[in-house]
Amino acid sequence: MSHGRRPGGGGVRPDLQVVADMVAPGRRVLDVGCMDGTLLAYLGAEKGVDGRGMELSQAGVNACVARGLSVIQGDADTDLSDYPSASFDYAILSQTLQATRRPDRVLVELLRIGKQAIVSFPNFGYWRVRLALAVQGRMPVTKSLDRPWYETPNIHFCTIKDFVELCHDLGIRLERRIAIDSDGRVRPFSSRAASANLFAEQAVCLLSKPAR
Amino acid sequence: MKTSAQAGVAPRPEAKVVAGNLVNLAADRPMRLDCGLEIGPFNLAYQTYGSLNRERTNAVLICHALTGDQHVANAHPVTAKEGWWQNLVGPGRILDTDRFFVICANVLGGCMGTAGPMEINPATGEPWGLDFPMVTVGDMVRAQILLLDRLGIESVFLTLGGSMGGMQVLELGAKYPDRVFAAAPIATAAYHTSQNIAFHEAGRQAIMADANWRGGDYWKYNTEPHAGLAVARMIAHITYLSEAALHDKFGRRLQNRDVLSFGFGADFQVESYLRYQGSTFVERFDANSYLYITRAMDYFDLAADFGGHLADAFQNSPTRWCSFSFTSDWLFPTAENRAIVKALAAAGADVSFVEINSDKGHDSFLLEVPEFHDTLRGFIEGSAAKRGLAR
Numbered sequence: 001m002s003h004g005r006r007p008g009g010g011g012v013r014p015d016l017q018v019v020a021d022m023v024a025p026g027r028r029v030l031d032v033g034c035m036d037g038t039l040l041a042y043l044g045a046e047k048g049v050d051g052r053g054m055e056l057s058q059a060g061v062n063a064c065v066a067r068g069l070s071v072i073q074g075d076a077d078t079d080l081s082d083y084p085s086a087s088f089d090y091a092i093l094s095q096t097l098q099a100t101r102r103p104d105r106v107l108v109e110l111l112r113i114g115k116q117a118i119v120s121f122p123n124f125g126y127w128r129v130r131l132a133l134a135v136q137g138r139m140p141v142t143k144s145l146d147r148p149w150y151e152t153p154n155i156h157f158c159t160i161k162d163f164v165e166l167c168h169d170l171g172i173r174l175e176r177r178i179a180i181d182s183d184g185r186v187r188p189f190s191s192r193a194a195s196a197n198l199f200a201e202q203a204v205c206l207l208s209k210p211a212r
Numbered sequence: 213m214k215t216s217a218q219a220g221v222a223p224r225p226e227a228k229v230v231a232g233n234l235v236n237l238a239a240d241r242p243m244r245l246d247c248g249l250e251i252g253p254f255n256l257a258y259q260t261y262g263s264l265n266r267e268r269t270n271a272v273l274i275c276h277a278l279t280g281d282q283h284v285a286n287a288h289p290v291t292a293k294e295g296w297w298q299n300l301v302g303p304g305r306i307l308d309t310d311r312f313f314v315i316c317a318n319v320l321g322g323c324m325g326t327a328g329p330m331e332i333n334p335a336t337g338e339p340w341g342l343d344f345p346m347v348t349v350g351d352m353v354r355a356q357i358l359l360l361d362r363l364g365i366e367s368v369f370l371t372l373g374g375s376m377g378g379m380q381v382l383e384l385g386a387k388y389p390d391r392v393f394a395a396a397p398i399a400t401a402a403y404h405t406s407q408n409i410a411f412h413e414a415g416r417q418a419i420m421a422d423a424n425w426r427g428g429d430y431w432k433y434n435t436e437p438h439a440g441l442a443v444a445r446m447i448a449h450i451t452y453l454s455e456a457a458l459h460d461k462f463g464r465r466l467q468n469r470d471v472l473s474f475g476f477g478a479d480f481q482v483e484s485y486l487r488y489q490g491s492t493f494v495e496r497f498d499a500n501s502y503l504y505i506t507r508a509m510d511y512f513d514l515a516a517d518f519g520g521h522l523a524d525a526f527q528n529s530p531t532r533w534c535s536f537s538f539t540s541d542w543l544f545p546t547a548e549n550r551a552i553v554k555a556l557a558a559a560g561a562d563v564s565f566v567e568i569n570s571d572k573g574h575d576s577f578l579l580e581v582p583e584f585h586d587t588l589r590g591f592i593e594g595s596a597a598k599r600g601l602a603r
Binding site for chain 2: 050052058061062064065066067068069070071072073079082083084087
């Protein structure tokens, strides 16, 4: 991954920057799992998007509203069904997929609500993760997986290859695939994802449903 | 009404704070009520704070609750207490009167100057009493729209209110979407629940059981059903608090005594407190008005006006919404407020939802609750930026 470029702009986390770079200016965005609203605020200020958020923690929601964002409390597994179809240009799910009960259904819902979806997730195939399990025999704790197994909200880990395969099975098209290494360098990866699956700490994908 | 003609003139854009406005509405054409009757001309009493800007884009319409009134941020003419939302409204406050033109009108059916059962029926020259037509939350909002028309305000920047005020906010946003840029329904519901109707009925029965009520004609006998109205207030006041709030404030502490009296005096502090709440309330509120306004709340069911589908009330809503609830509010619990938010989201509306941790019950929206004020400020500032209102 040493030849990857560092994402432009300043301030936001590398994975959020990659997500933001995929959003065309002035569009309607739903950020599912928007936390304290960092991405929504950035998209509003830098790209003029009409952004809304959904966040599981009420403390996160209140923080978002206090900074002037439009956010409701909700659970990606159960509350996306409230939204009308095709009501957003993008439905974004950053670092949340692995914490959902049914990631497959959440992906389908994202692409019902959004014309496109942008999903970022930690790669469980990352070599440090593999090393922790293979050599130390311990559940991995890394920068993007920073909580011990007993208190992590993450219940459905996947590797980049697993994710690519799930999208294939669900008939979801991967329009763009970006790998991010532990230094925050980004690089596109192919659908085979052989090297990204080992060297990327995180991945960000732009998804769409094939035209019927 | 002599004062109505001059108060009916829209304030000039640079007008200073005017206290005690009375406007005569529906003079040329009577206003049709939900009950099928018509009313008009009728008076609406309102207060304003701050001044309307040249573009007429900075108006904030506050909707008051059941026993509130238009005296949001000035000393009350009867009780001399500070305004009920004084902590929110004023120079430099969240509803900054140096920036916003804040309006609050006494609701139709009220007893602080707006047409209601204690006001004079022009047809008879006597108080209306129970001849006053039954009014609904929808009718209250119709009257407010007539006021906005008179003030020359096409669209308010923001409307907000708690409890019955929140019902009016929902009604405004649903029925007059183009006249509301941002809306904050607080501690409210899209319909009055069975439990809430039950509490209201107990209060009404207390009033009507008072021999001094006299079928609603008490003014003829120069008396008032104060005992009944005080009991109604006591019942209602309990619902505005929470078990935790009552426990913290009073526990089982005794009032002005060290031992039980083995009688029915106010042994406990909580009894003394409730009796005080009841006795002060009757000094400023009319019993018949209490009957009418509680009935208006009971009748409120916004979805019913849209084929039973609440989301249909908000289709294509251009309004920026933010709903607020409080964890210890059991009168208008979070679930009722969340139902509104779900409907707004289903309609594709721009909506935020905040639940505030507070043990102070339904009354939290009136109190100094920092997280409530922080989030409300954020919503207002975010909305002001979208409206193009300078800081």
